[in-house]
Amino acid sequence: MEIPVCTFDLKTGIFCERCEEKIRRGEVTELDIKIMRALLELEKNFHQLQSMSYVKSVDTKDAIVVVLRDGNLSAMPQHSLASIKRKLSDILGKNVKIIEDAxxxxxxxxxxxxxxxxxxxxxxxxxxxxxxxxxxxxxxxxxxxxxxxxxxxxxxxxxxxxxxxxxxxxxxKVRPVKQKVGPSEDRDKRQNVT
Missing domain, CATH: 3.30.300.20 (K homology (KH) domain)
Incomplete structure (x- = not known):
């Protein structure tokens, strides 16, 4: 998988100056690093990931969205994509969506x-x-x-x-509130009707 940091640096956790600068500027976040590591690990079982390019990830209150380069997902079978989402969700403990950077x-x-x-x-x-x-x-x-x-x-x-x-x-839908009527009020209402 093509990633914005050096693969060796990502695997070891010790980043070179160029990668460290990307992290300092905020181009690469801790979430990005965590997801890139998980995707590199998943590459062993899902060989289609090797030809893909990672762009960015965003953690929202509803889900984590992983963005890959435009055109990457069209080559991946849907069952493989579903398995990758499920495995990433298990690792991250949150629902994951994978989309393309169109x-x-x-x-x-x-x-x-x-x-x-x-x-x-x-x-x-x-x-x-x-x-x-x-x-x-x-x-x-x-x-x-x-x-x-x-x-x-x-x-x-x-x-x-x-x-x-x-x-x-x-x-x-708002349901109308039924008024409860006591026995004496009910009798008065019936008398007014007739």
Whole structure:
């Protein structure tokens, strides 16, 4: 697997100056190191990982998202990918999603919002010359990750400010409250009806 640090350094835990600088600048985090070690270990059983490239990982309150280079997952059988996710989840103690670092923001976000579907994507130019991406999803109830998690993943991996809206908001059904009526009140109500 192609990784952003030296393989030897990762295995030994002693990093060269170049790798140490990446860690100091925050390009590589402790989470990245932990996941890269786990992926290198999984390479022994899943040979498809050898041709893949690791990009970044993000730990959110809902899941850990592992980002691989665009085009890497298409060569991997789905059962192997499911096994890798399961093994990483066991190692990390949290749900794991593996996605590709697609250039197109829609393709990048689709696996994160699934089974919800993206209805529209808009780019908004703000007065301070920054931009914001607004996505509209079909149904809030089908979204597995929280909106905050989606925003954090987009900010950390793509440096994008993300706003999420829904075409159909989830609405909680409110049941009418039945009034309890005492025996004398019940008799009075019946007399008024007739």
């Amino acid at each position: 250039v197109d923001i829609g393709r990048f976000l689709e696996p994160l919002v699934a089974p919800a579907r993206i209805v529209a994507i808009n780019k908004i130019w703000l007065p301070d010359n920054s931009t914001e991406i607004r996505i509209i999803l079909d149904d809030e109830r089908s979204l597995k990750l929280s909106v905050e998690s989606l925003q954090e993943i987009s900010r950390v991996t793509k440096n994008i400010n993300l706003k999420v809206d829904f075409a159909k908001k989830s609405q909680k």
